[in-house]
Amino acid sequence: xxxxxxxxxxxxxxxxxxxxxxxxxxxxxxxxxxxxxxxxxxxxxxxxxxxxxxxxxxxxxxxxxxxxxxxxxxxxxxxxxxxxxxxxxxxxxxxxxxxxxxxxxxxxxxxxxxxxxxxxxxxxxxxxxxxxxxxxxxxxxxxxxxxxxxxxxxxxxxxxxxxxxxxxxxxxxxxxxxxxxxxxxxxxxxxxxxxxxxxxxxxxxxxxxxxxxxxxxxxxxxxxxxxxxxxxxxxxxxxxxxxxxxxxxxxxxxxxxxxxxxxxxxxxxxxxxxxxxxxxxxxxxxxxxxxxxxxxxxxxxxxxxxxxxxxxxxxxxxxxxxxxxxxxxxxxxxxxxxxxxxxxxxxxxxxxxxxxxxxxxxxxxxxxxxxxxxxxxxxxxx
Amino acid sequence: xxxxxxxxxxxxxxxxxxxxxxxxxxxxxxxxxxxxxxxxxxxxxxxxxxxxxxxxxxxxxxxxxxxxxxxxxxxxxxxxxxxxxxxxxxxxxxxxxxxxxxxxxxxxxxxxxxxxxxxxxxxxxxxxxxxxxxxxxxxxxxxxxxxxxxxxxxxxxxxxxxxxxxxxxxxxxxxxxxxxxxxxxxxxxxxxxxxxxxxxxx
Numbered sequence: 001x002x003x004x005x006x007x008x009x010x011x012x013x014x015x016x017x018x019x020x021x022x023x024x025x026x027x028x029x030x031x032x033x034x035x036x037x038x039x040x041x042x043x044x045x046x047x048x049x050x051x052x053x054x055x056x057x058x059x060x061x062x063x064x065x066x067x068x069x070x071x072x073x074x075x076x077x078x079x080x081x082x083x084x085x086x087x088x089x090x091x092x093x094x095x096x097x098x099x100x101x102x103x104x105x106x107x108x109x110x111x112x113x114x115x116x117x118x119x120x121x122x123x124x125x126x127x128x129x130x131x132x133x134x135x136x137x138x139x140x141x142x143x144x145x146x147x148x149x150x151x152x153x154x155x156x157x158x159x160x161x162x163x164x165x166x167x168x169x170x171x172x173x174x175x176x177x178x179x180x181x182x183x184x185x186x187x188x189x190x191x192x193x194x195x196x197x198x199x200x201x202x203x204x205x206x207x208x209x210x211x212x213x214x215x216x217x218x219x220x221x222x223x224x225x226x227x228x229x230x231x232x233x234x235x236x237x238x239x240x241x242x243x244x245x246x247x248x249x250x251x252x253x254x255x256x257x258x259x260x261x262x263x264x265x266x267x268x269x270x271x272x273x274x275x276x277x278x279x280x281x282x283x284x285x286x287x288x289x290x291x292x293x294x295x296x297x298x299x300x301x302x303x304x305x306x307x308x309x310x311x312x313x314x315x316x317x318x319x320x321x322x323x324x325x326x327x328x329x330x331x332x333x334x335x336x337x338x339x340x341x342x343x344x345x346x347x348x349x350x351x352x353x354x355x356x357x358x359x360x361x362x363x364x365x366x367x368x369x370x371x372x373x374x375x376x377x378x379x380x381x382x
Numbered sequence: 383x384x385x386x387x388x389x390x391x392x393x394x395x396x397x398x399x400x401x402x403x404x405x406x407x408x409x410x411x412x413x414x415x416x417x418x419x420x421x422x423x424x425x426x427x428x429x430x431x432x433x434x435x436x437x438x439x440x441x442x443x444x445x446x447x448x449x450x451x452x453x454x455x456x457x458x459x460x461x462x463x464x465x466x467x468x469x470x471x472x473x474x475x476x477x478x479x480x481x482x483x484x485x486x487x488x489x490x491x492x493x494x495x496x497x498x499x500x501x502x503x504x505x506x507x508x509x510x511x512x513x514x515x516x517x518x519x520x521x522x523x524x525x526x527x528x529x530x531x532x533x534x535x536x537x538x539x540x541x542x543x544x545x546x547x548x549x550x551x552x553x554x555x556x557x558x559x560x561x562x563x564x565x566x567x568x569x570x571x572x573x574x575x576x577x578x579x580x581x582x583x584x
Contacts, residue, residue: 102498104469109478122469122520140528141520143469144500151517158535159528179474182481183494234541235515237462237507243495254513258541368495369504371516 010082012211014049023325049208075211080171083213093136096165100152100172102313146367150316154233156216173211174312197277197303200342208309226328228377232263238370249290251372256294259374267295271358274323277303288343306336316365327379389568394450396559438473440552444502447561461515461542462503468553469499524549526577
């Protein structure tokens with residue numbers, strides 16, 4: 001199989017409007033979560049990480065928009081504009097575009113939204129991004145619950161492998177909205193405090209928002225210092241329950257094993273796991289079972305949800321980008337919020353920022369519908 | 383563009399009150415409303431699966447299409463690659479209506495879980511015990527080219543032995559499904575022109 005790489009990247013988040021601002025804060029173990037009091041979203045205050053609208057508007061106006069764009073569109077456009085510019089690539093017919101989102105412009109369903117309800121169609125959202133930059137190919141929107149962000153990288157890889165494209169820009173994002181928060185609240189899945197993945201005292205998730213983007217390319221001439229090669233990926237369904245994780249971690253276990261087989265590596269070769277770790281009781285327990293079955297219980301592991309919250313359709317891409325910097329700087333980032341192991345099987349949770357020579361990391365995600373994705377990345381520049 | 387190694391093994395069309403397999407009408411019903419139509423289809427195919435009645439409209443549509451194609455299919459590693467235009471908007475609107483007053487107090491987890499288009503693939507996976515690849519794409523309209531590229535890659539790399547592909551759309555009471563299985567052996571060449579023709583044959 002041809003080599004396919006992740007390259008130029010950007011993260012628009014509560015920390016700032018580039019990847020470096022997020023990575024620097026994580027290195028210093030600074031959370032982006034804060035208490036939000038917005039009764040239009042939830043009656044009670046909740047922890048979240050939000051992109052400041054003032055800064056977003058300023059950054060967006062620099063792109064010289066000719067019409068009105070929704071908040072999510074602004075986030076995605078600002079992030080992708082940066083990655084496109086950094087890459088210097090011309091948008092030919094060999095350049096693809098993938099938008100990863102679970103709910104897109106779902107906030108336009110609210111009666112108070114100034115936008116037409118048609119904007120809630122994900123293809124409309126995709127079209128806005130495609131035409132803003134003048135992509136030559138039809139946008140591909142991927143909406144596959146909370147694995148979307150990392151699955152989008154596998155999708156990009158496959159389209160490059162099939163020679164449809166030489167380069168694919170992947171942009172991912174979801175909003176913190178009343179729609180999402182009330183839904184997770186109805187599941188009693190929200191934590192009243194900053195989340196604590198894998199911890200004994202964990203009490204649920206926080207929802208956060210980011211926009212992020214990356215160039216996926218087969219061309220070694222378009223790489224950056226933090227570039228990684230995709231060496232394995234797989235997605236397996238639990239075939240068990242649409243909203244509850246499998247008790248045996250079946251789909252996640254199978255995904256990890258299948259990705260390792262494709263990468264042609266054993267568990268020992270993985271230096272670090274960027275896990276999903278939402279901090280719900282059932283998810284974290286399921287992951288612990290799956291990682292033990294895959295013989296990964298001693299591999300250093302973190303969840304980045306303590307920094308950003310769960311960013312839904314963006315999370316898999318966001319956390320992969322952070323993983324790229326983790327490998328590049330030979331630094332393991334602390335799993336923020338963790339104190340004492342609260343799952344039934346052993347895991348090697350990273351408790352503080354640690355220097356470690358690393359070359360391969362595993363990214364996993366799991367979501368509603370029983371979906372799971374595992375992807376393995378190897379550092380290019382040592 | 384044709385892929386010589388693979389074939390369309392079987393296909394199912396659900397639209398306009400009719401369900402057909404490989405071009406042959408298996409069931410038709412003049413119910414004007416989708417819920418009555420799909421319930422009658424469920425009974426017609428003698429499906430015994432009580433979870434069906436908890437599903438949203440999109441999942442019911444995809445589920446019945448998969449029943450038609452996978453009932454006698456023994457291939458465990460069958461990937462699911464589905465697409466539509468309306469995502470889960472039918473259920474999204476229900477959740478939105480529930481939260482529009484009383485600060486979201488009426489939100490229901492049984493509704494909220496269906497506000498994702500890939501849930502219908504979870505339902506099919508549970509029913510047919512498929513621990514396989516799932517991907518859900520949103521396109522403005524049925525796009526056999528991109529779906530075929532994706533299916534080809536799953537098959538060529540051995541990630542799947544067969545792929546259940548297609549289009550399953552439910553929006554504002556209108557339903558439209560075209561599902562097909564891609565495999566080594568089959569009825570018709572795996573060809574995007576062929577797929578477009580089959581999709582347009584209502």
